[in-house]
Amino acid sequence: MYTFLILLFNIWQALALTLSVISESGSGFLDENGVCYCTVNLPDTTFPADRFEKLEIANHNLTITVEKEITKIYIYQSTLTVYIEQLKNLTKRVEIMENGGLSYTELEFELIKLEIKEMETLILQLKTSFNGSSIIIETLYQEIRNISIMVNQLEIYDKNNVLVIRREVAALKKRLEECEKNNTKPNYPSLPPPDNGTCEHGQIINNISKPFVVQLNWLGANHVYGGWGRDTRPGADQSVQWVAPLRDARMMDVVRFYPSYNDLTLYNGAAHANLHRWVSGSYYDYSNCGQGSGVIMYNHMLYYNCYNTLSVCKYDWRNNAFARAAIPGATYTNRFSYSHTEWQDIDLSADEDGLWVIYSTEENAGNIVISQLNDTSLAILQTWHTTQYKPAVTNAFMVCGVLYATRAISTKQEEIFYMYDTKTKKEGKLSVIFDKLKEIVQNLYYNPNDHRLYMYNDGFLIHYDLSFAPLSKPEISHSKVNPVQLK
Ligand SMILES: *[C@@H]1O[C@H](CO)[C@@H](O)[C@H](O)[C@H]1NC(C)=O
Ligand SMILES: *[C@@H]1O[C@H](CO)[C@@H](O)[C@H](O)[C@H]1NC(C)=O
Ligand SMILES: *[C@@H]1O[C@H](CO)[C@@H](O)[C@H](O)[C@H]1NC(C)=O
Ligand SMILES: *[C@@H]1O[C@H](CO)[C@@H](O)[C@H](O)[C@H]1NC(C)=O
Ligand SMILES: *[C@@H]1O[C@H](CO)[C@@H](O)[C@H](O)[C@H]1NC(C)=O
Ligand SMILES: *[C@@H]1O[C@H](CO)[C@@H](O)[C@H](O)[C@H]1NC(C)=O
Ligand SMILES: *[C@@H]1O[C@H](CO)[C@@H](O)[C@H](O)[C@H]1NC(C)=O
Ligand SMILES: *[C@@H]1O[C@H](CO)[C@@H](O)[C@H](O)[C@H]1NC(C)=O
Numbered sequence: 001m002y003t004f005l006i007l008l009f010n011i012w013q014a015l016a017l018t019l020s021v022i023s024e025s026g027s028g029f030l031d032e033n034g035v036c037y038c039t040v041n042l043p044d045t046t047f048p049a050d051r052f053e054k055l056e057i058a059n060h061n062l063t064i065t066v067e068k069e070i071t072k073i074y075i076y077q078s079t080l081t082v083y084i085e086q087l088k089n090l091t092k093r094v095e096i097m098e099n100g101g102l103s104y105t106e107l108e109f110e111l112i113k114l115e116i117k118e119m120e121t122l123i124l125q126l127k128t129s130f131n132g133s134s135i136i137i138e139t140l141y142q143e144i145r146n147i148s149i150m151v152n153q154l155e156i157y158d159k160n161n162v163l164v165i166r167r168e169v170a171a172l173k174k175r176l177e178e179c180e181k182n183n184t185k186p187n188y189p190s191l192p193p194p195d196n197g198t199c200e201h202g203q204i205i206n207n208i209s210k211p212f213v214v215q216l217n218w219l220g221a222n223h224v225y226g227g228w229g230r231d232t233r234p235g236a237d238q239s240v241q242w243v244a245p246l247r248d249a250r251m252m253d254v255v256r257f258y259p260s261y262n263d264l265t266l267y268n269g270a271a272h273a274n275l276h277r278w279v280s281g282s283y284y285d286y287s288n289c290g291q292g293s294g295v296i297m298y299n300h301m302l303y304y305n306c307y308n309t310l311s312v313c314k315y316d317w318r319n320n321a322f323a324r325a326a327i328p329g330a331t332y333t334n335r336f337s338y339s340h341t342e343w344q345d346i347d348l349s350a351d352e353d354g355l356w357v358i359y360s361t362e363e364n365a366g367n368i369v370i371s372q373l374n375d376t377s378l379a380i381l382q383t384w385h386t387t388q389y390k391p392a393v394t395n396a397f398m399v400c401g402v403l404y405a406t407r408a409i410s411t412k413q414e415e416i417f418y419m420y421d422t423k424t425k426k427e428g429k430l431s432v433i434f435d436k437l438k439e440i441v442q443n444l445y446y447n448p449n450d451h452r453l454y455m456y457n458d459g460f461l462i463h464y465d466l467s468f469a470p471l472s473k474p475e476i477s478h479s480k481v482n483p484v485q486l487k
Contacts (some may be wrong), residue, residue: 227443252290
């Protein structure tokens with residue numbers, strides 16, 4: 001209400017003023033349509049001439065300032081053009097360097113760094129003259145900072161990696177040459193002396209070492225299936241190292257035999273064996289090839305599942321001779337493979353008690369069957385039937401006549417969770433956990449000569465040291481270090 005009254009009062013005032021203006025100057029008239037025309041002569045005193053004058057001066061001042069600024073901008077634009085050209089040139093050169101088109105020397109880096117420093121100083125000067133208010137300058141500054149960082153990174157890359165690696169490689173080469181001249185063995189981890197294959201050490205306990213990575217297989221990282229190792233006959237010479245990267249998950253058709261562990265680590269001096277054979281006409285004979293990665297070396301021979309059959313093959317690599325024998329009832333070709341990997345139906349293993357084959361049969365409903373083999377004749381000496389479903393385990397191996405089976409507990413860890421003692425015909429649960437590098441576990445087996453587990457893990461050749469509890473404890477001990485829920 002109050003506001004409304006004020007509004008009314010204001011309108012009345014305005015009307016009063018208009019009327020007073022008309023009455024003062026006088027000359028108004030009405031036309032025949034009744035429209036009122038009038039001339040109003042405002043009195044001189046109401047025009048703010050002094051304020052207008054001030055405005056004019058201010059405008060003049062402003063114009064001068066703007067002109068100054070425009071001049072500045074012209075200067076600044078031409079400077080910028082130069083900088084942009086320089087920056088483009090610099091970017092190009094850095095790109096060429098990055099792509100390895102130029103061999104970048106330290107001198108070149110020094111030159112570029114000098115140029116960048118110059119540009120940075122100039123840009124900083126520009127920035128202060130514009131009082132830190134220009135976006136373009138800010139961006140340009142940022143770009144120069146960026147290119148400076150890039151050059152520094154490139155330099156670090158070159159110095160720290162390329163140069164250092166080159167130096168290291170040169171040093172290593174020199175050491176190797178010296179070594180060959182000296183004809184002495186370099187300091188590679190030495191093997192423990194082979195024991196006589198006794199089982200006095202007892203059973204596996206939960207203290208398996210970290211994986212020791214020997215190297216990547218000679219065919220490279222894309223060969224994720226395969227096997228490797230040493231002679232598993234108790235007391236056998238441990239010099240020869242064999243490596244067999246599979247062609248795919250299924251076929252083993254090449255094997256290399258390195259004369260020593262040092263040769264293996266240097267990919268040096270291997271004897272190469274092709275298990276396939278060129279048949280006159282137009283095809284290869286793959287019948288002597290292996291299927292899956294259940295291969296081991298025992299008494300100088302390689303033992304493995306013959307390609308696409310229920311047989312065990314024996315390959316005498318020194319005489320290039322093959323022998324084979326069927327495992328009656330054994331299923332093959334992915335009938336009961338190991339979990340996570342196909343073609344692992346028939347798996348060979350060896351321990352203090354000799355040569356074993358781990359497989360499954362229809363009669364045993366896919367559960368693990370163990371047979372001891374005569375390594376000379378490949379005749380089956382004895383067979384045991386377990387209740388462990390074979391496709392539920394990742395891999396299995398024998399130690400002192402006891403079968404141990406593993407399962408994955410994560411992509412990084414594996415657990416020995418099942419055992420079967422062929423001497424007592426008793427099975428048991430346990431929990432022995434060990435790390436793996438990669439998910440795919442292949443060719444896991446025990447070597448009684450060094451008490452190590454061997455594994456082909458996603459292309460890497462690795463091994464583990466096992467720990468054993470004394471035999472005086474007859475009952476299977478559960479994990480104390482890493483307790484897990486057992487089924
Ligand atoms: C115009 O510039 C003159 C001298 O630079 C200064 O004295 C004057 O105060 C300025 N006037 C306005 C309105 O900014
Ligand atoms: C960059 O500038 C240098 C001289 O400062 C010139 O020799 C070189 O050819 C230029 N490079 C490119 C890619 O424009
Ligand atoms: C930059 O701006 C600050 C205030 O923002 C002013 O005090 C200073 O005098 C200015 N410098 C220049 C060179 O214009
Ligand atoms: C500078 O580098 C940063 C981070 O690498 C990037 O986000 C930014 O856009 C770059 N600036 C210019 C002007 O290239
Ligand atoms: C080779 O022999 C020389 C002299 O006997 C010795 O100084 C050097 O360390 C040896 N090098 C290696 C790698 O054993
Ligand atoms: C192992 O065999 C060697 C001879 O080959 C013998 O001297 C040693 O006593 C045997 N060790 C055991 C523990 O049987
Ligand atoms: C476990 O292994 C480590 C290293 O190999 C060893 O020092 C330790 O004594 C072992 N512990 C047991 C309980 O065997
Ligand atoms: C293994 O077979 C060979 C050859 O047939 C034979 O001489 C040897 O006695 C057999 N060994 C066993 C333990 O049966």
